[in-house]
Amino acid sequence: MGWYDADIDRVIITEEELRGKTAELAKQVAADYASVDGLLLVCVLKGAVMFMADFSRELGKIGGPPVELEFMAVSSYGQGTTSSGVVRILKDLDRDIAGKHVIVVEDIVDSGLTLSWLLKYLESRSAKSVDVVALFRKPEAIKVPVPVKYVGFDIPTEFVVGYGLDYSERYREVPYVGILKPEVYQR
Ligand code: PRP
Ligand code: MN
Ligand code: MG
Numbered sequence: 001m002g003w004y005d006a007d008i009d010r011v012i013i014t015e016e017e018l019r020g021k022t023a024e025l026a027k028q029v030a031a032d033y034a035s036v037d038g039l040l041l042v043c044v045l046k047g048a049v050m051f052m053a054d055f056s057r058e059l060g061k062i063g064g065p066p067v068e069l070e071f072m073a074v075s076s077y078g079q080g081t082t083s084s085g086v087v088r089i090l091k092d093l094d095r096d097i098a099g100k101h102v103i104v105v106e107d108i109v110d111s112g113l114t115l116s117w118l119l120k121y122l123e124s125r126s127a128k129s130v131d132v133v134a135l136f137r138k139p140e141a142i143k144v145p146v147p148v149k150y151v152g153f154d155i156p157t158e159f160v161v162g163y164g165l166d167y168s169e170r171y172r173e174v175p176y177v178g179i180l181k182p183e184v185y186q187r
Contacts, residue, residue: 004171008161008178013153015175018135018163021152022054023062025133028150030064033101039065040100040127044118045073045091046172047107050164051135055105070094076114087117098126107164108136112146119146136160136177159185 033039039059043052056067073091102122109115115132122130133150140157155177161167162174167185 002174004161004174007171007181007184008174009181011176011178012155012160013163013177018176019054021135022051023058025135025150025152026055026058026062026064029103029133030059030062033065036065036101038101039067040070040097040102041067041105042070042072042093042097042102042122043105044107044114045071047164047166048105048135050172051107052105055133070097072118074114074118087114093125096125097122099128102127102130104130104132106132106134108138108160109134109146109148109151110138110141111143113144115148116144116146135163136165 029039041052041056043049052069056069059067070093071091072089072093074087074089076087104115104118104122106115109132115134119130119132131149132147133152134148135152137148137151137154138157139154159167159180160177161171161180162177164172165177166172167180171180
């Protein structure tokens with residue numbers, strides 16, 4: 001039992017389902033990128049950190065191409081529960097990505113604003129190809145159309161936390177994905 005269990009209204013995705021889907025996504029990516037000599041995974045901090053760790057290891061285990069791990073931090077949410085649409089770079093790439101096959105590793109596509117901005121940015125840095133793997137998507141919340149090649153779960157437009165997803169920087173360590181009780185964010 002975690003401290004957070006009492007704050008969760010209901011679990012929508014279990015640890016086992018997260019593991020299964022991660023393996024499925026890794027399988028698809030490994031098949032599609034079987035002929036490349038390397039893949040650069042760009043994790044979008046902080047939300048995607050759990051998924052990056054599990055996805056990259058799964059890709060390795062099932063015979064995917066060698067990967068390099070890069071991390072970017074951009075923020076559009078701040079403290080609240082809704083997207084402001086203003087994207088700031090908090091941490092840039094450490095190296096040049098020109099000529100590389102890049103996959104953006106995201107936890108969730110909500111309005112699409114973060115990703116839409118990020119894709120333009122990575123293309124402007126001359127990546128050879130850019131695809132996106134996102135573990136979650138809220139189809140009803142989309143404000144800008146954004147091409148996400150690999151999607152794990154479509155989820156309802158409710159305030160979900162866990163497996164990297166936070167509310168006010170908390171609940172990222174929750175091992176499952178759950179819907180937060182309204183009294184928690186109405187406090
Ligand atoms: C969240 C989430 C995605 C983004 C999706 O990140 O991890 O990166 O918002 O929202 P959008 O599609 O509406 O742009 P956040 O900005 O909260 O930062 P965090 O990953 O550090 O929590
Ligand atoms: Mn994020
Ligand atoms: Mg957040």
